[in-house]
Amino acid sequence: MTSKQRTRLTLALTAVGALSLALLTPAAQAGADGVRPECPRGLDCDWVPAAYQQTGDPADKETYGNYDTADRPHSNKIKFIVLHDTEEDFDTTLKIFQNPLKQTSAHYVVRSGDGHVTQMVKGKDVAWQAGNWYVNTHSIGIEQEGVAVEGAKWYTPEMYNSTAKLVRYLADKYDIPLDRQHIIGHDGVPPTSAAGTKNMHWDPGPYWDWNRFMALLGKPTTVPSAPKSSPLVTVSPRFKDNQQAFRDCEKGVDLPVQGSSAVPLHTEPSTDAPLFSDPGLHTDGSPGTNCAADWGSKISATHQAVVADHAPGWTAIWWYGKKAWFQTPAHTRTTVPTAGYVVRPKEGRTEVPVYGVAYPEKSEYPADFADKRVGTALPYTIKAGQSYPGGGEAPTGFFYAPTIDASYPLDHSYFQGREKYVTVQIGHRVAFVKTSDVDVVPVR
Numbered sequence: 106m107t108s109k110q111r112t113r114l115t116l117a118l119t120a121v122g123a124l125s126l127a128l129l130t131p132a133a134q135a136g137a138d139g140v141r142p143e144c145p146r147g148l149d150c151d152w153v154p155a156a157y158q159q160t161g162d163p164a165d166k167e168t169y170g171n172y173d174t175a176d177r178p179h180s181n182k183i184k185f186i187v188l189h190d191t192e193e194d195f196d197t198t199l200k201i202f203q204n205p206l207k208q209t210s211a212h213y214v215v216r217s218g219d220g221h222v223t224q225m226v227k228g229k230d231v232a233w234q235a236g237n238w239y240v241n242t243h244s245i246g247i248e249q250e251g252v253a254v255e256g257a258k259w260y261t262p263e264m265y266n267s268t269a270k271l272v273r274y275l276a277d278k279y280d281i282p283l284d285r286q287h288i289i290g291h292d293g294v295p296p297t298s299a300a301g302t303k304n305m306h307w308d309p310g311p312y313w314d315w316n317r318f319m320a321l322l323g324k325p326t327t328v329p330s331a332p333k334s335s336p337l338v339t340v341s342p343r344f345k346d347n348q349q350a351f352r353d354c355e356k357g358v359d360l361p362v363q364g365s366s367a368v369p370l371h372t373e374p375s376t377d378a379p380l381f382s383d384p385g386l387h388t389d390g391s392p393g394t395n396c397a398a399d400w401g402s403k404i405s406a407t408h409q410a411v412v413a414d415h416a417p418g419w420t421a422i423w424w425y426g427k428k429a430w431f432q433t434p435a436h437t438r439t440t441v442p443t444a445g446y447v448v449r450p451k452e453g454r455t456e457v458p459v460y461g462v463a464y465p466e467k468s469e470y471p472a473d474f475a476d477k478r479v480g481t482a483l484p485y486t487i488k489a490g491q492s493y494p495g496g497g498e499a500p501t502g503f504f505y506a507p508t509i510d511a512s513y514p515l516d517h518s519y520f521q522g523r524e525k526y527v528t529v530q531i532g533h534r535v536a537f538v539k540t541s542d543v544d545v546v547p548v549r
Contacts, residue, residue, distance in 0.1 A: 142224035145274035148267060155225040155232070156205035159509055169509040170205030173231040173517070175242070180519045182500045183228070183279040185244035185535075186272055187235050189291045190251040190259070190308040198248060199223060209233050211246035213271060217259045220267030228275070231504065235294045236305055239462035242504040242519075245275050249309060254353045254360055254397055256312025265314070269321035276322075283324045285315075285407050286497055286528045286535050292400050295461035295534045299484045302385030305534070307398045311351055311367035314344045315407040326407045327441060335442035336412050337494065337548040338420075340368055340404050340431075342439050347406070354396035366406040368439070369395070370429040374419035381429040383532065385484045400533040404431065409494035409530060411447055423491045425532040444549045446496035448487065448529045448538060455489050457542040458482040459531050463499045465522025474515060478503050485531050487538065495529035496545035499537050 144150035161168030177183055191198040195216045202210045202225050211234040212226045226232040234246030249268060251259030272288060281287050292307040319326050326339045349365040352358070370381040370393070380393035383401020387393065393402030404410065404424070413428045414421035420440065421428040433439040450457045460480040470477040487493060501522035511517040525540040 140227075142222070143228050143278075144222060144224065145270055148222060148270050148274075149220065150222045150224060153199055153203070153223050153225055155202040155210040157509070158205040160205050163508075163510075166507040166513065170208040170233075171202055171210040172226045172233055173504075173506040174511075175229055175231050175504065175506070175517065175519075177229045177231070177242075178279055181242055181502055181504050183243060183245060184281055184287060184497075184500055185240060186275055186281060186288050187240065187244050187246045187291055187294060188268065188272075188289070188309055188313075189234065189246060189248045189306075190253050190256070190310065190313075191248045192252055192308070193250075195250045198250065199225070211248040213246070214248045215250065215264055215268050215271070217250040217261050217264050220261070220263030222267055222271060228278075231506070235291065236301075237294050237297050237461060239297065239464065239503070240294050242502075243500055245279070247271065251309070253308045253310030253312070256310050257363055260309070260313055265318055265321055269318060273322055282497060283319075283322050284497075285319075285326075285409065286495055286530055288319075288322070289535055290405075292405075292533060293535050295483065295536045296385070297461045298481045299385060301461075302383075302484065307400050311349065311365045311397055311403065311405075312363065313366060314364075315366045315405055316341060316344055319407050326443075327438070329441045329443070331442040331444040331549055333442050335444070335548060336492075337409060337443045337445050337447060338412055338422075338440040339409050339443045340406055340439065341441050342366075342368060342406055342437075344406065346437075350395065351397045352395050354394065354398060360397065367400075367403040368406070368431050370402055370404055370424060370431050372428075372430070374416035374421070374430045376432075378430070381424060381427075383425060385425075388484075401425065403533065404429070405533065408533070409443055409445060411492045411494065413491075423493060425485050426488055426491070445494060445547075447492040447546050447548055448495045448527060448543045449492035449546060450487055450489050451542060451544055454542060456486040457488075457538055459485045459487065459529065459536045459538055460526070461536055463501045463522075463524075463526035463537045464503045465501060465520055466524060469522050470520055471515070476505060476507075480537075483536060485536070487529070487531070487543070492546070493529050493531055495527055495535075495538075497528045499526040499528050501526055 142150040142152040345364040371378040380402040382393040410422035
């Protein structure tokens with residue numbers, strides 16, 4: 106797309122799109138509509154708006170794309186940042202987000218070669234990026250140019266540096282904790298229901314160097330913060346030394362053995378034991394696989410976990426309600442003892458349900474309101490005697506936005522609930538539990 110074509114498209118979208126000015130970084134280059142990108146000083150950014158346009162009969166709800174207007178963080182808090190990869194090149198990704206028929210967007214896109222950042226949706230608005238409406242309405246989405254199974258090729262130093270600068274800026278602006286329950290990959294987004302588990306994404310994949318990225322955020326995870334006896338650990342293998350063999354099961358090819366953030370998980374302390382099976386993905390009880398997309402059979406560097414058992418050269422952690430084992434050879438840095446918080450069932454509870462959303466109860470919606478959306482339990486529970494990292498407060502609420510122009514009754518309204526939820530790292534995905542069901546315990 107030429108600059109002249111992009112200008113014409115931007116002006117056309119302005120006419121239909123309600124693109125109001127915001128308080129933005131003065132040094133950043135304004136787009137053709139006069140909007141400046143929301144970026145930190147010194148970061149190469151521009152503004153190219155995603156499509157916000159009616160695509161069908163206005164009488165039909167949801168016939169528009171590619172995001173929803175809102176008034177965040179005043180209407181609903183922003184508590185998560187979601188990192189993706191595009192699975193397309195940079196220019197194609199921009200064109201997709203400018204096409205309202207695609208019904209997808211992200212707030213930012215980061216180019217691989219030079220780390221250039223394009224903002225496409227304002228922070229106050231809700232991008233359609235995470236595959237979970239609750240997470241969409243409480244998060245910022247950042248797409249990074251690349252293909253997950255080719256990560257080492259696409260994830261350049263320039264990309265790591267730009268994304269880290271952007272995440273630090275956004276975390277400071279919206280008061281988002283710089284930890285792995287709030288800075289998550291698309292692979293860390295939970296489904297909204299058990300049935301949706303198989304449809305969730307797994308990017309940026311096993312070749313995104315999370316240790317490197319968290320260090321760039323000023324939150325390195327390779328330094329112990331607790332005594333060796335701590336039950337809470339951070340998985341932290343050296344990326345280049347953690348040589349792993351995974352498979353692209355969609356194409357049916359083995360991927361080259363290479364450095365990775367992912368550590369395989371087994372059902373017993375043996376490499377001959379089956380890989381751990383995510384009960385939401387393998388509903389028939391079949392073993393986990395070494396497919397790159399099968400994140401239930403792996404734990405990522407920088408993820409925290411609670412130690413459940415030990416065997417010579419092996420450590421077990423609590424993972425999706427069961428023990429999962431991974432190799433921890435002597436004299437290698439696979440885990441570091443960590444201070445933090447863990448979530449466990451209150452005394453007397455045999456198990457606690459886990460949710461992919463933190464929605465209000467039905468009784469908290471207006472009596473005549475039809476879409477009283479509530480959370481349904483996922484196929485995971487926290488059982489008595491188990492504990493998991495987490496404890497950060499998750500905002501409780503549902504943002505209702507079924508039409509483009511807010512003409513529908515109560516459209517573009519945020520319904521806040523009274524029930525309190527906290528985050529929990531139940532497995533490779535973040536999820537939510539009711540505070541009335543659990544205790545949040547410090548580990549030091």
